[in-house]
Amino acid sequence: MEEKYAIDLEHVTRIYKRDEFEVRALDDVTVQIPAGRFVAIMGPSGSGKTTMLNLIAGIDHATSGRVAVGGDEITGMKERELAGWRARHIGLVFQFYNLIPVLTAFENVELPLLLTHLNKAERREHVETALKVVGLSDRMDHYPRQLSGGQEQRVAIARAIVADPTIIVADEPTGDLDAKSAEEILGLLVDMNRQFQKTIVMVTHDPRAERYVDTVYRLDKGVLAGVEPGKRGAPAEAAARG
């Protein structure tokens, strides 16, 4: 029986035009990620990790090839259609959290729900649950400036999961955090994956991330250089030795 993939990239190429130059950010990449997995995309700077993530999140378009996410073919979708699709299927976590500074933690998490048909009471219930899951029930009325980096990233994760998306896409979620906070965030993502069976795709430079993921996809110069199993559950020292 054919396995159902949460993410299916077939011969995907993405070329950017920078003035008179063409930059081949992704070159004929084919990747299939089964549903319910926690995977990392790793590689050096400029290897095409974020480009791949952007294509999966539907915020960028492939120059050629086919991108299907959550069973939906998104390659040919128009921007308006894609926006609705993103709201339903994608939860995004950024390196610099990207919370709206004038909104409280509660209001930041509520943002994606404004795009749904939920009423105010239902939205409140969802937001409170999401903030409870990330352990920030007591910080609901705090503004981003009143939170630590780790707490901001937790709020960002709550915002990513609040609308119950099919896939969580995280771009360097630990890139701006200290070691302790980074471990906490990675642990939280593992919980999301285990408890809620969310497919999580994470771009990272952080070698610690390998201990938390099922699979590591390595990119180099826009080409898929290898697929390795993660070292999920391995002790830190063993993971560091490889």
Next chain:
Amino acid sequence: MKYTGLVLKNLVRSRRRTILTVLSIAVSLFIFSALVSIPTVANQILSDTASSTRIATHNKAGLAYAIPMAYKQRIETVPHVELVVAESWFGGVYHEVSDQFPNLAVDSERVDLMWPDWGISKEQFDQFKKIRTACLVGVETMKRFHLHVGQQIQLRGTIYPFNVTLNIVGTTGGKAPPNFLLFRRDYLEEAAGRPGFVDLMWVKADKPENVPQVMAAIDEGFANSSAETASESEAAFIGSFMDQYRTFFRMAELLGFIVVLMIGLVAANTAAMSIRERRGEIAVMRSIGFPARTILSMLLAESVLIGLAGGIIGCGSAYIVLKVFSVGSGAGPLSTIRMQPLIVAETLVVAVLIGLFSAMAPAGAAARRNIVDALRTVA
């Protein structure tokens, strides 16, 4: 409504900038609404004073030239003419040269029939008809010189080489010009040695629709005479006095629009700056799934609210200032200055347009910008 909170939160993101932008729009719309209100004074005076059946007949060569008193009988015979009142400009001053106000000599017998809308009481008219030196004074002039009924005053002649001594028997009210003084023409005629000329004939037609016909008949009747006449409706006659101010009114309107345009550009710059600062946030919202159109609407709503707040403050202040100004002007011509509902509406529409157009371009660009490029600016 779901997005109202978001719009309001963004409005207070930079309180000082929002307040300053609102105030700058308020000041410009204060100037705009006040300047645009000025021309309405002329229209208000016309609508307050002009009658649809009164005709002013004067010398075709201009108001500086008189017409023979004998014309009165001939005009009275023109079909559809109800009555004729002759008027002469005395042009006297009260004490000093600066103490000027319009003072006119009119036929006393039928003044009440010619100007029933002036609201002069029957008793006062009776006194006016009875006493040869009687005069009726506008409320503004009464106030200005602290005059009272029963007082005797003397007007120094500037056109005529003599003074007139007058007894105040009443005040004009209603729609009467508030600064006029009327006295009896027979008194002036006698003092002047009965020259047999007047400056103007006021003619009352029986119906408004007969006014053009009456005017034509009068002017045709005196064509090719030594003193040809020109007749015009009361509105046109008063309007011709306003003509000298038309250029000023146009200038005032133009200035108002220039101020609005200028502040529109300043608001556009502020909006562009504010939106540019939030490009990253806008990209994040779009990546979450907010459609570009929703984001554009929210940005425009913010800007329109700023414009509208400025409009309400500016227009409201102008309304109050003009009200205070008109009350302070007593019963003078400026007492009619007021902000018409149309100008209030016009100013608020301009406020909305300032908000809309100032943010249109930057908001449109930010809402359409490539998400990946915009996110890169945040990182």
